[in-house]
Amino acid sequence: MNQESQKKLKIALDAMGSDYSPNSEIDGVISFFNQNPDLMNSVEVILVGDEKLLRDKLASNKLVDKNITFHHASQVVEMCDEPTSILKNKKDSSLYKGLVLVKNKEADAFLSAGNTGGVLSVSTVLLGRINGVSRPTIGALFPTKNKDFCLVVDVGANAEVKPKFLYEFGIMGSIYASEILGIKSPRVGLLNIGEEESKGTSIIQEAHQLMKKADFNFIGNIEGRDILQGNVDVVICDGFVGNIVMKFAESVIDFLKGSFKNYAAQGFINKISVALFLPILKNVLKSLDYQESGGVPLIGVNGNVIIGHGKSTPKAIMNMINRAVDAIQKDINRQIEAKLNT
Amino acid sequence: MNQESQKKLKIALDAMGSDYSPNSEIDGVISFFNQNPDLMNSVEVILVGDEKLLRDKLASNKLVDKNITFHHASQVVEMCDEPTSILKNKKDSSLYKGLVLVKNKEADAFLSAGNTGGVLSVSTVLLGRINGVSRPTIGALFPTKNKDFCLVVDVGANAEVKPKFLYEFGIMGSIYASEILGIKSPRVGLLNIGEEESKGTSIIQEAHQLMKKADFNFIGNIEGRDILQGNVDVVICDGFVGNIVMKFAESVIDFLKGSFKNYAAQGFINKISVALFLPILKNVLKSLDYQESGGVPLIGVNGNVIIGHGKSTPKAIMNMINRAVDAIQKDINRQIEAKLNT
DSSP: OOOOHHHSSEEETTTOOSSTTTHHHHHHHHHHHHHHHHTTTEEEEEEOOHHHHHHHHHOOOTTBBTTEEEEEEOOOOTTTTOHHHHHOOOBBBBBHHHHHHTTTTTTTTEEEEEOOOHHHHHHHHHHHHHTTOOSSSEEEEOTTTOOEEEEEEEEEEEESOOOOHHHHHHHHHHHHHHTOOSSOOOEEEEEOOSSHHHOOHHHHHHHHHHHHHSSSEEEEOGGGGGGTSOOEEEEEOHHHHHHHHHHHHHHHHHHHHHHHHHHHTTOHHHHHHHHHHHHHHHHHHOOOOGGOOOOOEEEEEEEEEEOOOOOOOOOHHHHHHHHHHHHHTTTTHHHHHHHHOO | OHHHHSSEEEEEETTOTTTTHHHHHHHHHHHHHHOOOGTTTTEEEEEEHHHHHHHHHTTTTBTTTEEEEEEEOOBBBOOOOOOHHHHHHOBBBBHHHHHHHHHSSSSSEEESSSSSHHHHHHHHHHHOOOOOOOEEEEEEEEEEETTTTEEHHHHHHHSSSSHHHHHHHHHHHHHHHHHHOOOOOOOEEOOOSSSTTTSOOHHHHHHHHHTTSSSSSEEEEEEEGTTTTOOOOOEEEOEEEEHHHHHHHHHHHHHHHHHHHHTTTTOOOOOOHHHHHHHHHHHHHHHGGGGGGGOOEEEBBBSEEEETTTTOOHHHHHHHHHHHHHHHHHHHHHHHHHTTTT
16 A cells, blocks of 8 residues: 555445446546545545446446445345344345445545435444543424524434434534534524423433533424524434434425425426426425435444435435545544533 | 394404414405305304404404404404413404303304414314314415425424324324315325334334324335425325424425525526516426425314414415315314224
8 A cells, every 4th residue: 555545535435326226336436526626645445346236347447446446245235124124134244345445444434325224224233432522313304484494403323312312412513513514603502392391201301401411502392493594503403303304305305306396387488488497497496305315314323324215316326425535534432422521 | 133144154264363364364265255155044153253443444344243243352362372371361362252152152263373382272172082082283285396295294283293193193184184174085194214113212103103004195215306206195204304394394485485586696687587487487486386285284183273383474365264164164073983993
């Protein structure tokens, strides 16, 4: 290994993860380097997967060897594979082997647009939790009215929580929002069904009390309607509620497209109007689109792990790599550890 | 009391409930009779509230006495009043006195666009639960891609539930969807974070097992993305999740308006395009608008009670009265009782 490659940030990318793998992944990596020529001397992406297939697809590409390298994995994790079965039977999968690279410090981050539960479980087992973290969590970025993002944690890692877990999500979410999203003193809200402290389940009420004493910027309970309004930066909830709201939000685009289609079907004038307006609609709906934000972070494990949507486009993959570079450079895991152990 | 008035359906309307009371309520009642002249001999709306104020506002209206009558209440329940305080200190409020009319069989239904928690609590105390119902529940209608509605229960009455409550929500929701919404063999889905039976919290898992044996049309777990897709008619969840999703959904309209405004601000052409498209947008977003559906039913109490949104327009009030007439005629409470006690 020469001096140059030792200094490079190494990002292991699950090349077999997305629904359109490996094409989305390959095109995403190429786009990343095309758009970031200044990073060509400092970033290497390791494509983890069927090496022969990947080499064939990239045959004539000049990025190979210098910026794109390969790590062979003979197995592929399917979306329907259960975490326990992956841990037991798919140790030669791209998902598992990519995380082994991080564990062995041969990579600085792992990205996958594959099985979310699988990435969560294998990461937790192989990398372990950050000292002081009870449960790793998955966050998702929602758009807001004023064009910023709002980070919602948890969106699926923990269906059942204790008050303490929610409190820790607040600490981790606050650090993520401040360091990665660049929000100064992020406003952290507890997702509830009313503003008063007495509202919600007993777990939420207890979490509220813990958060009141926290040293992050806790703004109290917020409601479902606040997420998109831009008056909160980090929304804390259990993974059951968060997952349902996230998937509901994703479905709004599809619902609106259907509604416009119905409207267009009502007559010729309607059809023309909708056709003229489609570009505007697409532009506006883009902000609702999960793909644009570059994956969701798995926070609380000892390593940088980013999970993409199964339907990740090359652009989404490119944004995931951008976000990984940022996460590695900011090293937020050490900050989380420090905050949780003071 | 003459023969004619004895046969009339009597609907008690909280005239002091909405944010725009009593104007929304008064205009809503007038619209109802204007649009349903055939019901003028069979429906009477009792406006419950400050009688002098209401009489003054309706001074010259020919509906007064025949179709619109008054029941005086000196107090008004505010949105911030706690249920316990209403039960104790606001027995002369329009909300309380309207429900007393139902309790005493002087009205066949009660409608209010006021304090939801208050209506729920006072209804439960004064009217009692239908025999066999563990917890009354509040449902909300969501639009779907194919222009039908999807009923989500619970949306706020019960933040914490037992598996049995969810099972009963399934029975009540199924009857409501079949009788009031006219859906044949409504598809009932359990809101969860995955399709598999093993997904979700232990309460959800147990509820799933109960529902599998139910004699309504249980289609299994559904996810957040299914609500607007039109592939489920009744969505069962606890009031914590349901309330958050409902309020999130309501906020989408506002978010989109903001996004279009931002787009328009980017230049003259954008501004013109958005201006031209606004009518279409409004038409399409209308289906997302909670106001249009005519309030949400309180299901499981011994009486017909419909709760409107605080921001109810006259149109929303009119739709609530329409829905109340329907509910009285179909008498779904007796069906729920029969089903829960077989």
